Amino acid sequence: MTAMTSTSRPFLNRRLAEFGTTIFAEMSALAVRTGAINLGQGFPDTDGPEEVREAAVRALRDGRGNQYPPGPGVPELRGAVAAHQLRRYGLSYDPDTEVLVTAGATEAIAAALLALVEPGDEVVALEPYYDSYAACIAMAGGTRVPVTLRPHVEGEASFRLDLDELRDAVTDRTRLLLINTPHNPTGTVLTRAELAAIAELAVERDLLVVTDEVYEHLVFDAAEHVPLATFPGMRERTVTIGSAGKTFSFTGWKVGWITSTPTLVAAVRSAKQFLTYVSSGPFQYAVAEALALPDEYFSAFRDDLLAKRDLLSAGLAAAGFTVFRPAGTYFVTTDIRPLGESDGFAFCRALPERAGVVAIPNAVFYDHREAGAPFVRFTFCKQTGVLEEAVRRLKAAAG
Template sequence: MTSSARPLLNRSLAEFGTTIFAEMSALALRTESINLGQGFPDTDGPEEIREAAVRALRDGRGNQYPPGPGVPELRLAVAAHQERLYGLAYDPDTEVLVTAGATEAIAAALLALLEPGDEVVALEPYYDSYAACIAMAGARRVPVTLRPSEGRFRLDLDELRAAVTDRTRLLLINTPHNPTGTVLTREELAAVAELAVERDLLVVTDEVYEHLVFDGAEHLPLATFPGMRERTVTIGSAGKTYSFTGWKVGWVTAPPALVSAVRSAKQFLTYVASGPFQYAVAEALALPDTYFAEFRADMQAKRDLLASGLTEAGFEVFTSAGTYFITTDIRPLGEKDGFAFCRNLPERAGVVAIPNAVFYDDKEAGAPYVRFAFCKRNEVLHQAVSRLQRLAS
């Protein structure tokens, strides 16, 4: 053990500690509670895609290091997916980069594009890795808070514009938005695009829940807006769309110069990963549109099941237009501290959730909100809803 008084952990990471997901998942195991905290499905995705991974393993495809940018089949499939669904044409050789999940894509993009002193405007609440990656790059995060209004969380466009300064390097956008379930509207995205062009900003946009939009909501990639393709790094992922989160297959699409910059950082993170799974995901991306429609319908039914149960238990439930999360307000239950509520919930109701305050710089702003994941089997959700009724009584 060193005798130096200097902390062992890099000071830029000292504020983060163990993630709330690890804490709450451990709590679920210890109390034998239903874990509606961490966002992973409790069933596997399509059998034919799992078999595609097995076939790749047996055929010796991906068992050794795959190419640094990703296997050609997957890069071609990503490009085809973007063009078929959104009319975005990307060169699979120079404008697509495969990553170890979206988390690495976020890290590589922020480490590549930021320098100490840069400012990053990010929507708050934000996925916790955003803050850690900005800190590791030596940059400063500037939150713009989504606030509840008329049953959903909304972006204040005036607040967004006011957050941009001469030191702003990029905007970090997430839609569909985790944890609030908000899907940014065409008007909101157009305003983001206009601001980025006007102030000559880069944009990193996390769109991993692109196929999980409900009630007629539409996912609109930011890169489709005027002036945005050349300045936008778009991040996608197979884990959320195909329910194989353990495979860790993500990707970046962007112009060649931006992909090259992100690849320069990515090569010193994992270098490469998920070899056989890349071939399987290439096949997954070619599934017919009926797969996505059925997947959305199934998840929407799960959302409705849990939302109804949470409402009956006494929570205020905000509309989830996308992702597989529901954000609730605990104040109608006579509570105001999301951390305390979530740490006590396993004993009170045998269910684990996540306090949204961990996703805020302003902890008070997030204090009364709690997130539940509905990407679980129906019988699990029914059991969770039954347990949560204890709160109402």
């Protein structure tokens, strides 16, 4: 018998009505149903360092984190995050007042936007963007204003930011810039000059900035990761987001963090405490040890992904795609038009049956869907043999 309600209003909050099931859930389910190789969702198919996993086991056995950890995060992890920021970037943060541990970067994004954005505020974000950005802006009642990274194919194909377009997007209603570098899904790494221009704009217009830097340790070739908070006038207005999942290949642990000023951290914590309150207790201790790993770990991690980037990029090019070889992250964006295709959604939904491989249509990351229509994202954070088999299948499907 169908339950009756006293209202005809839809159950789902209207702010979320435009967001259905995420494309990641749809495509991962398609991979399972067809037995296809899943190069869509960005999770590694091997665990991270054994010593980090053992640190989590040790914390469990020692009874550390099995009950509610402190709301801001365990002191060991907050101290490790502060030490990491100082060692890597020369940024000094007080672990007691300027670091907050979150349930992954996704919660960090949600808590920051819920805390800092009010109805009517505009949030300028780089398009294409991670899908939770749009949903979190909507939940906060803000208005998202996309600034599109444009494809350029002369020389090394890449996506680039138009700084004039960014400046023109800022109005008197703009509250916050939402910046992601290294950038998912395009693989763009913003340069020092671009970041300096963003910083000057934020200071000039007195804007807050939330910067998603979860791929900070995955930059390739001549690219470098420079935190936006290092620029003049930015530390006091920037909320920086980091994550253990992307750097240590334990995405299921959901351990992220923010660093900022005491007042901004307190504001984000006010929202975060009503989301998960706390999470991942034993894993926090393990991540504290992971952040203290020697530089050789981070270099080897990057070099391994660099080789996989080159393997998949070359294979995709050989299969007929135009490849935007990423300067960072573990995703590569391709253009399907050389294959005689133009609809990324249709292409990705047919690809598992046609080639036994799953990818993600970039259009899901755009407000301007037509701008992203011909682009498709693949991930290369998989075992080398898996990538080699995916390349073989894609080449075979291409004829």
